[in-house]
Amino acid sequence: MTWEKQRVEGDPILLLAAGAKGAVGTTVAALVATLRHDPQEVLPWLTLPKSLTGILGKGQVCFAGWDSKEQSLLEALRSHSVLLEKNWAPLQEELQDMKVLKAPDGPLLEQTEILCAQIKELLSEHPGASPVMVDLLPACAGPSFPNCSSLEELLALDKGELPADLAYASAALRCGVPFVNFTSNQVEHPLIVSEASHRAVPICGRDGKTGQTFFKVVLASALKARKLKVTGWYSLNILGNEDGRNLSNPSKAAAKLANKTEVLEEVLGYHVGESPHETSHGVHIAYYPPRGDAKEAWDVVDFSGAFGLPMSLRLNLLARDSVLAAPLVVDLAGWMAGLKKLGRSGLVADLGFYFKKPLGEGHPRTFQEQLNALELLEREFTVRGF
Ligand SMILES: NC(=O)c1ccc[n+]([C@@H]2O[C@H](COP(=O)([O-])OP(=O)(O)OC[C@H]3O[C@@H](n4cnc5c(N)ncnc54)[C@H](O)[C@@H]3O)[C@@H](O)[C@H]2O)c1
Structure with a gap:
């Protein structure tokens, strides 16, 4: 052909x-x-x-x-x-x-x-x-x-x-x-x-917006609609493909990390953290060769409900990046x-x-x-x- x-x-x-x-x-x-x-x-x-x-x-x-x-x-x-x-x-x-x-x-x-x-x-x-x-x-x-x-x-x-x-x-x-x-x-x-x-x-x-950030937008939107206050969000990714290797260079990862971080407050409409000077939203990307394209992501989401009582959820995504x-x-x-x-x-x-x-x-x-x-x-x- x-x-x-x-x-x-x-x-x-x-x-x-x-x-x-x-x-x-x-x-x-x-x-x-x-x-x-x-x-x-x-x-x-x-x-x-x-x-x-x-x-x-x-x-x-x-x-x-x-x-x-x-x-x-x-x-x-x-x-x-x-x-x-x-x-x-x-x-x-x-x-x-x-x-x-x-x-x-x-x-x-x-x-x-x-x-x-x-x-x-x-x-x-x-x-x-x-x-x-x-x-x-x-x-x-x-x-x-x-x-x-x-x-x-x-x-x-x-x-x-x-x-x-x-x-x-x-x-x-x-x-x-x-x-x-x-x-x-x-x-x-x-x-x-x-x-x-x-x-x-x-x-x-x-x-x-393919994996972890997709679910972050979905969950953050749901918590916002349900009037549950997000008090902290910790996200970790491990991936072992070429993109992951490239992103192990901090200057190349900076824009991606900023995009993955800024999106949360854009959705929620408020700052996540006890004081305006510190954030309780952390995003990390780690290059981990054994995973190849089969990336894994963890999210720890802390939030509070009526009476300000704390609650928390865990998300573990086993995905295929490409x-x-x-x-x-x-x-x-x-x-x-x-x-x-x-x-x-x-x-x-x-x-x-x-x-x-x-x-x-x-x-x-x-x-x-x-x-x-x-x-x-x-x-x-x-x-x-x-
Ligand atoms: N996989 C995902 O879920 C996802 C999500 C969001 C964004 N992205 C972004 O998409 C892009 C592609 O991801 P990928 O996993 O395919 O990366 P990759 O590293 O596997 O592919 C990049 C390709 O670009 C080629 N290349 C380099 N310089 C070039 C040039 N000047 N002209 C033409 N080709 C050139 C490389 O040889 C390579 O084949 C990356 O920037 C990645 O961060 C991927």
Whole structure:
């Protein structure tokens, strides 16, 4: 089977993954391939509304992307050991057929130009497709951005200290491609956001909300609704995949830890801790190789009820990091392809359900608000005849 055979009839989504050979990227590739073979193996795990799964249901998603690894997509998928051989063995031909290009390097402006040319070529190979780029690059240390008046100037000033994510975002926007920031990296620089509005392209982020933080938002929202006061919350994660190894570098983990921490008070609407100067919310991430992608998380939640009497609960999550993440990436690609058609541009706040640090003005905070925002969005699609 050749790359051309990935082409499908109709109006497919072209999912362009930056970091395609990572644990999440390869799991997304397997999900997309499975969607063609047997949609019913994938559709039940998606949160997209029916009106938007229409296109996915016909297997109309193509996968392509970039990575700096030399190994093939299939070899990378095997080496992450996220999926069992029985999951990927029937998909080998499709996986071999997916086009993953070598990541450009060098100055960011040069990288952006190369990526732009490659996106245009990929689009010409898929006429009629709705492209969406998803950022799955490794977490990086928070950059200090120089003062600039234009995106071109910012990219041109780079001396290797700005994240490659900026080149992918800039190239996507230049080519009119919606952009999803699934990482904790600070891609949404004001110049990127204004470029997205100017070019009428939607962007959303930041930091996929897949496991522990998903349950934190659900539980915190429930405690808030029940008027039980959270007095302390201690969260610990152990994970042994590449992401976990990368996050063992404190400067690379800083943004992720901040996202995982700030979300609690955003939901509750009050400070957790006895005094304003100290917090009783702690979040820790530890790299623990034996777990691989099968991460484990513990939460200790202290709260009080009537008469201020203390109570406590324990949550122990045994999860699979990339298996939780991959369907959300497909969901986000579906939403963003649809939102582009609806004419939405700039930061999309309504997709807060999917992110640890939802961005955009008026983003929904509690779990109920996040579900309501998705429902309203779905209604917008129905009203507009999708
Ligand atoms: N798994 C989850 O549940 C989850 C949740 C939220 C956020 N995330 C974030 O998603 C991202 C991806 O996670 P992962 O587990 O797949 O990580 P990973 O380390 O397995 O994959 C990252 C991939 O990016 C590639 N890469 C590095 N630099 C590149 C460049 N300049 N251009 C193209 N490719 C490049 C690497 O070779 C690697 O294959 C991470 O930032 C992670 O923190 C993951």
